[in-house]
Amino acid sequence: MARMSADIERLIVRKLDGELSADEQLALDRAVLRDPEARRMLEDYQQIDALAAQILDERLSGAAATANGELRIAQDGAERPIKSQSARRLPAATGNPQSRYSRWWWLLPAAAAAALFVPLMLRTTTPTALQPAVVIAPQPVVDEPVPRALQPMPVSSPVRRAASVSDQAIDQDVYYVVGDDGRIYMIEHERQQDFTRERGGARVLPAGGL
Amino acid sequence: MTMALTADFDPEQPVIAAIRTGDRHAFAELVRRHSRWVRAVVFGVLGDTDRVDDVVQQVWALAWDRIGELKDVERWRPWLYRLARNAAVDAGRDETRRRRFHRTLAEMPPTISRPTAPGEELIARERRQILWDAIRGLPALYREPFVLRHLEGWNYQQIADLLQMPVDSIETRLVRARRLLREALAGKI
Numbered sequence: 001m002a003r004m005s006a007d008i009e010r011l012i013v014r015k016l017d018g019e020l021s022a023d024e025q026l027a028l029d030r031a032v033l034r035d036p037e038a039r040r041m042l043e044d045y046q047q048i049d050a051l052a053a054q055i056l057d058e059r060l061s062g063a064a065a066t067a068n069g070e071l072r073i074a075q076d077g078a079e080r081p082i083k084s085q086s087a088r089r090l091p092a093a094t095g096n097p098q099s100r101y102s103r104w105w106w107l108l109p110a111a112a113a114a115a116l117f118v119p120l121m122l123r124t125t126t127p128t129a130l131q132p133a134v135v136i137a138p139q140p141v142v143d144e145p146v147p148r149a150l151q152p153m154p155v156s157s158p159v160r161r162a163a164s165v166s167d168q169a170i171d172q173d174v175y176y177v178v179g180d181d182g183r184i185y186m187i188e189h190e191r192q193q194d195f196t197r198e199r200g201g202a203r204v205l206p207a208g209g210l
Numbered sequence: 211m212t213m214a215l216t217a218d219f220d221p222e223q224p225v226i227a228a229i230r231t232g233d234r235h236a237f238a239e240l241v242r243r244h245s246r247w248v249r250a251v252v253f254g255v256l257g258d259t260d261r262v263d264d265v266v267q268q269v270w271a272l273a274w275d276r277i278g279e280l281k282d283v284e285r286w287r288p289w290l291y292r293l294a295r296n297a298a299v300d301a302g303r304d305e306t307r308r309r310r311f312h313r314t315l316a317e318m319p320p321t322i323s324r325p326t327a328p329g330e331e332l333i334a335r336e337r338r339q340i341l342w343d344a345i346r347g348l349p350a351l352y353r354e355p356f357v358l359r360h361l362e363g364w365n366y367q368q369i370a371d372l373l374q375m376p377v378d379s380i381e382t383r384l385v386r387a388r389r390l391l392r393e394a395l396a397g398k399i
Contacts, residue, residue, distance in 0.1 A: 013385045017359060019366055044392050048341065049360065052391075055342050056361045059259055060249050177238035179245025183263070185270045 008038045015042075016049050061181040226286045229277050237277075241270055247372070248294045250361045254354030255298035257346045265301045269294045291372050337398075344394040352387035355380050 011028040014020045020028065031038045177185050222243070228236035245266065252265045272293050280289050345353065358369050366384075370377045 009389065010381070010385055013388055014381070017366065017384065019381070041392075045388050048388060048391050048395070051338065051341050052345060052356070053360045055338055055345070056250075056357060059342065060253055060262070060357075060361055061246060177241040179241050179249075180243055181246040181249055183245065183249075183266075185241050185245065185267055 005037070008035070009041060012038070012042050012045055016045055220284065222286065223283055226277070226280070226283050229274075230280070230283075237274055240273075244290070245270075247358060247362050247364075248290065250357045251291060251294045251354065251372075252298040254357045255295055255350050256302050257348070257350065257353060261301050265297050266294075268301075269297050272297065287372060288374055291374075340395060340398050341391070344391050347394065348387055348390055352383050352390060355383045356387040359384060 008031045011024055014024060015028055032042055179185055225236045225240055229240060248269055249262060249266050253259065253262050256262060273290060280286055355369050358364050366377045366380045370380045
């Protein structure tokens with residue numbers, strides 16, 4: 001592209017992006033009047049920009065998806081607990097129900113191949129090739145006395161493991177929020193808490209807190 | 211949505227500070243205000259909408275989990291941008307690997323030619339599809355600012371602030387994006 005055209009192209013793009021100064025606007029107006037190619041370029045870019053803005057808005061923001069009415073958009077923006085994990089993905093309703101099944105076309109041939117392949121593998125594997133299974137015996141729980149002053153310790157500490165009176169609780173918070181694009185976003189947050197049980201059975205927090 | 215990225219006072223900073231203390235309402239507010247541009251960034255990198263939902267979801271979950279790692283609250287936007295970009299790059303890498311794998315298994319299905327019927331609606335739909343394909347076909351470095359400009363309506367400075375690039379580079383990329391689109395669409399729309 002010639003130097004002059006590149007400059008005009010830059011001016012056209014700056015105009016469409018609202019970045020043009022008054023002097024630049026004047027220069028562009030002159031160029032567009034004088035040069036039919038500049039005029040065509042301006043028209044083409046205007047058309048592309050207008051259409052692109054529409055398409056991107058349609059494809060990337062769109063309406064909020066709901067899973068068969070399972071979830072509704074919170075108008076007040078308040079958080080709502082999620083009752084089931086099935087609500088985690090909220091696919092937009094698809095027009096063609098057949099497409100859902102056509103995705104799984106490979107299951108039948110795969111099952112047939114597995115039915116052929118597994119007996120073949122069992123026949124070709126000699127008994128000597130089989131290794132004895134390694135059995136991992138469960139670790140005995142030693143009920144050692146808990147020290148009076150509970151000190152925070154590293155989780156990997158062997159003393160802590162031997163005591164075996166620790167317990168873990170995992171709280172999972174799942175909630176959703178509605179974005180400015182109208183879509184629903186699921187947020188999962190796992191909190192792991194270590195509890196140490198006293199001999200009496202009550203749960204107390206370690207000295208370091210949560 | 212228009213944001214003053216370069217303003218002295220960033221209204222989101224108290225929100226970010228609240229999120230760091232575990233305030234979920236503040237986090238919900240952040241998602242509400244910024245999910246569009248996060249989405250634009252993810253699409254800008256991936257170039258296809260099939261996985262955008264999943265990746266954006268992942269970005270917000272990561273943001274919630276890692277907000278404590280944000281050292282400078284003032285820099286929350288570049289931090290969130292990096293999270294979104296990295297997640298999209300990873301997803302794109304997985305997708306490339308998956309496609310390569312499937313290509314070795316089977317031939318690509320034959321392209322089904324769409325019937326050309328008269329009607330303005332059909333022509334308009336065809337034009338939109340052509341432009342959409344062309345946008346998706348842009349190199350990521352041009353697509354990213356182009357999407358932010360057209361979806362969010364951001365100016366050069368705002369895009370440059372987010373992408374951590376000089377304003378001139380943003381302008382150059384936007385010029386090239388349009389040039390490539392025009393070339394791709396020559397005689398088609």
